[in-house]
Amino acid sequence: MSPSLSRRAWLRQAALYTASPMALNLLAMQQAAAASTSGYKALVCVFLFGGNDACNTVLPLDAASWAAYEAARGGGSDPVALAAPGTPARPGASSVNARLGGVLPLEPVTALPGGRQMALHPVLGTVRDLFAARRLAVVSNVGALSQPLTKADWTAGRGSRPGRLFSHNDQQAYWQSFGNEGSTQGWGGAFAARAGASNAHPGLAAIGVNGSAVWTSVAGLPGGQIAGTGPVRLGGAGETLLGSAATRQALLAVAGRQRGNGVLEGDLAALTQRSVGSEALLSAALPGLAAGPWSSAGAKTQAADPLLQCTDPLSGAAAFNPLAGQLQAVARVIAARSALGMGRQVFFVSLSGWDTHDDQPSRHARLLAQLSHGLGYFDRTLSQMGVDQSVTTFTASDFGRSFVSNGDGTDHGWGGHHFVMGGAVRGGELYGSLPTYGPAIGNGEFDSTDQIQRGALLPSTGLASYAATLGRWFGLSDSELLALLPALGNWPTTARRLAFLG
DSSP, X not given: OOTTXXXXXXXXXXXXXXXXXXXXXXXXXXXXXXXXXOSOEEEEEEEEETOOOGGGTEEEOSHHHHHHHHHHHOOSSXXXXXXXXXXXXXXXXXXXXXXXOBOEEEOOSSOOGGGOOEEXXXXXXHHHHHHHTTSEEEEEEEESOSSOOOHHHHHHTOSOOOTTTTOHHHHHHHHHHSSOTTOOOOHHHHHHHHHOTTOSOGGGSEEEESSOOGGGOBTTBOOEEEETTEEOOSSSSSXXXXXXXXXXXXXXXXXXXXXXXXXXXXXXXXXXHHHHHHHHHHHHHOOOTTSSTTSOTTOOXXXXXXXXXXXXXXXXXXXXXXXXXXXXXXXXXXXXXXXXXXXXXXEEEEEEOOOOSSSHHXXXXXXXXXXXXXXXXXXXXXXXXXXXXXXXXXXXXXXXXXXXXXXXXXXXXXXXXXXXXXXXXXXXXXXXXXXXXXXXXXTTEESOTTBOGGGOBOOSEEHHHHHHHHHHHHTOOHHHHHHHOGGGXXXXXXXXXXXXXX
16 A cells, blocks of 8 residues: 555545455555556557447358358348458449458468468458558457357356347446446456556546446546547636636536535535546646647648548548547547656547448448548557557457348347457467358257357357456456456466467
8 A cells, every 4th residue: 555545545445445346356456566567558448339240340261151151141132241352343233242342361470270261341451451560460259258158058058158148238338347237347447447556647547538438437446538539628618618717617616516415425526526637637738639640730620630531431432430530539648648647548439330230231331441440540640659569459349240141231149359459469360269150050050169049159269368368468467367357267277368469
């Protein structure tokens, strides 16, 4: 415990940590700073709300899997199935995926077992280039799974599986907190609280862009929020309210004052004071919108900045990419790290619309184009800032989707593929096990040990292993990760650490 932390302050802090085992474990860990948390590091979670269709994001190309894929997704006038590698784009075709052309072959540095090959959706050209430059890795078939589970276990009803497996709210909560809907403790916030001993301002250690997120929340650590253009101000857009600085200061004083002895009133007042204080600190330190490599020269707004515009893969029109806008805000906060005295930070950005039950060919292509553009923009920006080795960006989503098409889209699934990007990432590789698809055998079942009902992927890599690999790079020890991620202990030691980060 810090010598400057009074007994009264310690008791107050301890009271905040009674909400969960994760929080209790975190309190015990925070009393000593680890040597591995020197320097600056940041984790950036890119959450794809709605459930990304992994089967059309990263695709196995072996003959058996491709035949099963085309059979399950190739029906209708505008099929969900993508075109085979090398298929030329047909701009005038009625089918969206025919207009896009064939999938993009991806060649990992280490050959896949059995000589298998894989590919990416046709709009993921920037992701392919990042992969080839060894700045991005693919982590295959990750899912909400608390312990290893085979298809035989699934069929027999053995083993543990998450509650309400195909529910958006519950699976979003699991991915962010390892709990069901209503969970309030996120593993991103827990990582920041544990590894952030060198942070001068804890309130700026875990930041959500354009809204709050469970992932950045943990008891005792005040999470922060910013908009895509910068800090959110209370009581006016500038330094005045109704044209008066004094009026704004009076409003802030009222909002942060506790009048009674109620616990909730006290918490609200304290939260307001922290929010106002964090906003003031961030506003003073944050570089301008056009002050660095995150912006085009002369750009006055995000919407007018060519760097933040993504080309629609179907119309060819360029438009503002909201994901790139959020990542620009993250880059600006990272640029202020020294002025703010920050050693560890986590950020949460997101893109919605991935629940593609209908019109999937068009919707999925546009969303993946935004993701690809956003990742490319962020990688270039961080490299130009000289911090790309210190920032790791990764994707997350509710779940994957069904292998079979519903005629116009896909339904809720389970396992999914994810991207991890950064200068410290051992890129150009696939980590985990690339699933093999099998033919339909009736009753919604498929002849593959990697697929369950409607062909959904049975995860081969648990979320705990994915999170632990990120946490270890961030500066947490194995014992700390086991305490913060209880499900990690259910996996063999060899499965707890993936190799995409050192």
